[in-house]
Each structure stands twice: as structure tokens, then as C-alpha cells.
Amino acid sequence: MDDFYPEFGRRVRLARRRAHLSQEALGRLTGMNRTSITNIEAGRQRIPLHLLVSFATALDVEPMELLPGGPPAARTVIGVNSAHSLTRRRFTVAHELGHLRLHPGRPLILDAPARVNFRDHIASLATDREEIEANAFAAALLMPERLVLEAVGRLLTAGQHTPEKLAQLLAEEFQVSEAAMSYRLINLGITT
Numbered sequence: 417m418d419d420f421y422p423e424f425g426r427r428v429r430l431a432r433r434r435a436h437l438s439q440e441a442l443g444r445l446t447g448m449n450r451t452s453i454t455n456i457e458a459g460r461q462r463i464p465l466h467l468l469v470s471f472a473t474a475l476d477v478e479p480m481e482l483l484p485g486g487p488p489a490a491r492t493v494i495g496v497n498s499a500h501s502l503t504r505r506r507f508t509v510a511h512e513l514g515h516l517r518l519h520p521g522r523p524l525i526l527d528a529p530a531r532v533n534f535r536d537h538i539a540s541l542a543t544d545r546e547e548i549e550a551n552a553f554a555a556a557l558l559m560p561e562r563l564v565l566e567a568v569g570r571l572l573t574a575g576q577h578t579p580e581k582l583a584q585l586l587a588e589e590f591q592v593s594e595a596a597m598s599y600r601l602i603n604l605g606i607t608t
């Protein structure tokens with residue numbers, strides 16, 4: 417039982433972050449002050465049973481999910497359209513992983529088909545900060561700068577290539593679309 421309250425606190429903290437709530441906000445929702453929330457999350461303060469329900473309601477989880485030994489918070493599922501090309505599916509997964517990592521708390525990650533197309537993203541959603549960040553994450557994950565620079569060096573040592581040919585060869589190597597690779601090369605300052 418020594419671990420009970422620290423583990424409860426960890427679960428509260430995780431759920432609170434997922435819910436994008438500050439300790440203060442959670443305190444307001446449960447009728448406690450911020451210091452109490454800090455102490456509860458650290459496992460130093462024990463709460464009465466009825467507050468377990470208040471916490472679960474405020475955090476939008478089942479009470480069991482806050483209890484040690486209870487089920488973990490809901491799994492995350494990333495869906496891809498199996499009719500899409502491999503490169504597009506890879507980019508979609510990387511893009512959604514970006515959302516997961518950078519924008520926790522989004523209840524459901526499900527981008528509409530048009531939103532997973534690289535060019536559509538750039539063209540139509542250039543003002544959507546989260547989309548731009550998810551694309552940047554995907555680009556860095558699938559086309560790491562160091563590896564791209566190495567590959568470019570190798571290809572250019574072997575012979576001259578137009579920017580289009582370069583993007584095509586690299587796209588094959590990194591299993592991304594040519595559009596994604598062209599954009600990456602421009603972003604890295606390799607082509608213009």
C-alpha cells in the first residue's frame with residue numbers, strides 16, 4: 417500500500433495533462449486549492465472517497481482509471497486508409513504521432529482524408545499551427561536532417577542531379593512522397 421497514493425497521484429497528473437488542465441484549474445473543479453493538488457499528485461495527501469468521483473469527472477476519465485491497478489487510460493489508435501500509398505500512410509502515421517507528442521489531450525486523432533495529403537496540408541492549412549507542427553514533426557522523423565544531408569552528399573558525389581531528380585532518388589530511399597521530400601530539401605536549404 418506504500419505505493420498506492422504516489423501511484424494515484426501519478427495517474428491524476430497524467431490525466432490532468434491529457435485534459436490540458438493546470439493544477440489550479442483542477443483545484444477549482446474539485447473544490448481544492450493548488451497546493452492540495454500538488455500534494456495529491458506527489459502522493460503526499462490522501463483524498464476522501466467522494467473526491468475520487470469529483471477528480472474522475474473533472475478529468476473526464478473513469479474513477480477506476482485513477483486507481484492503482486486500474487486499467488490504463490484509453491489507448492491511442494491511429495487510423496490510416498489502407499487504400500492510400502505506402503508513402504502517404506507512413507507520412508500520416510508520422511503526422512499523427514506528431515499530434516500525439518506535441519498536442520496531448522486531443523480526445524481523438526482523426527484527420528480527414530484531405531488533411532493527410534502533404535500538399536493539401538501545406539496549401540490549405542498553412543495557418544493551422546498544430547497542423548504545421550505535426551508536419552514538421554513528421555518531416556523530421558521520416559527525413560532526419562543528418563541522414564538527408566549524408567544521402568545528398570553521396571548522390572552529388574556520384575553525379576549531377578537536377579533538384580527534381582534528387583528529390584525523386586531521396587524520396588525512394590526514405591520512402592516518402594516526392595512532394596514531401598522536395599519540401600524537406602527546400603526547408604533544409606539544400607534546394608530552392
Ligand SMILES: [Zn+2]
Pocket residue numbers: 511515527531546547550
Ligand atoms: Zn493533422
